Amino acid sequence: MLKAGIAGLGWWGRTMVGRMKDSEKLRIVAAADVAPERHAEFLAPHGIDLYGDFDRLIADDRLDCVILCTPNSLHTAQVAAAAARGLHVFCEKPLALTRAEAERSVEACAKAGVVLGIGHERRFENAMEELRRMVRAGELGTVMHAEANFSHDKLVNVAQTDWRRSSAESPAAGMTAMGIHLSDAFVNLFGPASEVFAATANRVLQSENGDVVSALIRHEGGATSYLNAVLATPLYLRFTVFGSKAWAEIRNDTHPDTPGPATLTVQVTGEEPRVTRFDWNDTVKANLEAFAEAIEGGADYPFTEAEKIGNIAVLEAIARSAATGELVQVASIDR
Numbered sequence: 001m002l003k004a005g006i007a008g009l010g011w012w013g014r015t016m017v018g019r020m021k022d023s024e025k026l027r028i029v030a031a032a033d034v035a036p037e038r039h040a041e042f043l044a045p046h047g048i049d050l051y052g053d054f055d056r057l058i059a060d061d062r063l064d065c066v067i068l069c070t071p072n073s074l075h076t077a078q079v080a081a082a083a084a085r086g087l088h089v090f091c092e093k094p095l096a097l098t099r100a101e102a103e104r105s106v107e108a109c110a111k112a113g114v115v116l117g118i119g120h121e122r123r124f125e126n127a128m129e130e131l132r133r134m135v136r137a138g139e140l141g142t143v144m145h146a147e148a149n150f151s152h153d154k155l156v157n158v159a160q161t162d163w164r165r166s167s168a169e170s171p172a173a174g175m176t177a178m179g180i181h182l183s184d185a186f187v188n189l190f191g192p193a194s195e196v197f198a199a200t201a202n203r204v205l206q207s208e209n210g211d212v213v214s215a216l217i218r219h220e221g222g223a224t225s226y227l228n229a230v231l232a233t234p235l236y237l238r239f240t241v242f243g244s245k246a247w248a249e250i251r252n253d254t255h256p257d258t259p260g261p262a263t264l265t266v267q268v269t270g271e272e273p274r275v276t277r278f279d280w281n282d283t284v285k286a287n288l289e290a291f292a293e294a295i296e297g298g299a300d301y302p303f304t305e306a307e308k309i310g311n312i313a314v315l316e317a318i319a320r321s322a323a324t325g326e327l328v329q330v331a332s333i334d335r
Contacts, residue, residue: 003062003063005028005058014042016284019284019288023292025296032057065291080108083112090291094312121283125262128185131248144244145242147225147239170209173210174230182229187314192333193217196318200213238251247267
């Protein structure tokens with residue numbers, strides 16, 4: 001049983017504490033938050049020790065690893081500090097805000113010989129795993145294009161002063177909150193991006209980073225992909241891959257933090273559509289347990305260094321394109 005510390009006890013940090021309470025592979029035993037007085041009552045039933053700063057957390061000699069649920073701009077320095085102490089690091093998305101920062105985090109963990117996990121739990125959804133199998137088996141034919149949308153209004157009441165509303169901390173509207181999951185899936189399925197064109201809009205939230213982001217991506221292998229994320233609309237989750245033989249579409253009924261089914265529809269030319277229902281699985285727990293297994297040497301963690309860096313390269317390009325209105329080239333990832 002690995003012992004973990006968690007930094008940041010906001011919505012998602014608390015979600016992780018709850019999901020891992022019964023895990024037989026990783027147990028959260030300590031936490032840190034800049035406002036510890038707010039969280040003592042929540043942590044008490046879990047038997048989790050509470051610190052008021054990150055440095056004290058990673059100095060806890062019991063820990064094998066640390067989970068980062070902190071503001072985005074803190075990730076790079078915190079990854080480096082934890083890795084320097086020999087702690088394995090699980091970093092909530094996004095790993096970084098620039099490609100250069102992502103490269104530094106990957107290199108820091110490689111140099112220290114520790115595993116770097118990343119909070120893209122949607123890869124572990126049952127329906128997504130089946131879609132990935134179909135794409136890699138060639139069942140859809142040549143991949144032509146993909147379109148995906150991850151939109152919700154869970155963050156609509158976040159204060160204007162919150163870091164999630166900051167263009168510096170959370171550039172390109174809902175990109176770091178939702179869109180980054182879609183670009184991760186694109187990079188995983190279709191390979192690195194070569195160019196990106198993006199736009200944002202500010203419709204109702206009137207925050208400095210906007211509430212709508214759309215991006216068109218060309219991948220080095222030739223396929224194109226499109227993502228959209230809206231921060232002020234009821235939940236909508238869709239992921240579609242168009243191939244020369246068939247298209248396949250995932251529709252989710254609930255946000256990943258809430259139990260609910262998903263459906264995978266496959267349409268082959270000349271045939272009736274095939275619809276498969278997939279039960280909800282705890283993807284947050286699955287990701288953290290995959291991270292734990294990689295630490296223990298039981299299996300490779302299913303994110304390559306190139307994917308970790310490549311997804312942040314896409315994020316950086318989307319932010320730059322949205323700001324300038326120009327097509328942005330993405331340099332190849334040499335990993």
